[in-house]
Amino acid sequence: MVLRLDVQHDLLVKVSRNTLIHPSIPTGKVVSIADIATGTGIWLRDLSRSLSEVPGVQRYYHGFDISSAQFPPADDSIKFSVHDITVPFPEEHWNRYDLVHVRLLVAALAEPDYRAAVANIYQLLKPGGYMQWEEIDEETYIADNVAFQEIRRCFNLGLKAEGKYFQASAKVYHESQSAGFRDVVRVEYSSHWDAGLRPSTEQRFVAIIGTLYTSLLLRSAQVPDEEAASKKGEELIERFRQLCAQGESPPVKLMRVVGQKPLHEVV
Numbered sequence: 001m002v003l004r005l006d007v008q009h010d011l012l013v014k015v016s017r018n019t020l021i022h023p024s025i026p027t028g029k030v031v032s033i034a035d036i037a038t039g040t041g042i043w044l045r046d047l048s049r050s051l052s053e054v055p056g057v058q059r060y061y062h063g064f065d066i067s068s069a070q071f072p073p074a075d076d077s078i079k080f081s082v083h084d085i086t087v088p089f090p091e092e093h094w095n096r097y098d099l100v101h102v103r104l105l106v107a108a109l110a111e112p113d114y115r116a117a118v119a120n121i122y123q124l125l126k127p128g129g130y131m132q133w134e135e136i137d138e139e140t141y142i143a144d145n146v147a148f149q150e151i152r153r154c155f156n157l158g159l160k161a162e163g164k165y166f167q168a169s170a171k172v173y174h175e176s177q178s179a180g181f182r183d184v185v186r187v188e189y190s191s192h193w194d195a196g197l198r199p200s201t202e203q204r205f206v207a208i209i210g211t212l213y214t215s216l217l218l219r220s221a222q223v224p225d226e227e228a229a230s231k232k233g234e235e236l237i238e239r240f241r242q243l244c245a246q247g248e249s250p251p252v253k254l255m256r257v258v259g260q261k262p263l264h265e266v267v
């Protein structure tokens with residue numbers, strides 16, 4: 001799992017044209033950074049490496065996750081805490097961060113959770129601070145590719161059965177505007193910008209079919225048992241590979257929502 005998240009991180013950074021942070025966010029002003037649902041902390045670790053190339057600024061990094069299971073061994077450079085994004089953060093973190101990042105919560109949050117999550121991020125940010133929330137959600141699977149249509153059908157049904165919400169980035173976009181963020185944008189990055197990303201993108205989809213697809217089939221009772229779920233998964237992987245070999249290799253789309261907390265609250 002740890003390795004999977006770290007490999008996936010490398011792909012997603014390349015998909016977003018090698019940007020850890022959207023170019024509209026002034027990195028020179030980003031001194032205090034939080035990453036929520038941080039997992040292994042790979043995004044924070046990569047960001048701290050990349051920002052350390054600009055010497056002379058002492059930065060503060062804090063990763064939060066609902067579980068500490070994937071946190072890296074403790075060191076002084078990055079702090080990690082267990083926290084659920086849908087619950088307000090301890091007051092010591094309010095108005096503390098110039099940038100709050102979130103990535104890949106689509107399989108974890110129910111529709112109403114997004115409003116609470118965005119409000120909690122708003123509370124963490126200093127006036128003028130930025131939120132950047134990234135997802136691979138339904139947008140990736142809106143495609144002619146028949147294997148994708150099957151994944152989309154299964155995810156829509158499976159996530160709904162668990163009270164989760166597949167249109168994550170569209171929801172974050174609307175909730176951010178309602179929460180008071182300004183200059184909110186939703187940007188789509190496609191792996192098709194670089195043909196060299198095709199093999200790793202195809203591998204990622206094969207992994208998604210073998211894990212999330214098969215487990216959602218089973219969890220939402222779309223198949224009777226584990227054996228039927230893996231059989232359906234294997235058949236879909238086969239079909240997906242055939243389509244890719246015929247030149248129908250689909251892109252992964254990373255949806256990135258960026259917004260700024262106003263410098264002055266409107267009263």
Ligand SMILES: C[S@@+](CC[C@H](N)C(=O)[O-])C[C@H]1O[C@@H](n2cnc3c(N)ncnc32)[C@H](O)[C@@H]1O
Binds near residue numbers: 005037043065102105
């Ligand atoms: C798919 S992983 C993504 C990890 C990391 N953001 C990345 O992109 O590498 C999802 C992470 O969200 C965490 N998570 C799930 N529900 C959460 C919640 N309500 N609050 C905070 N973290 C949560 C999980 O523990 C897991 O580490």
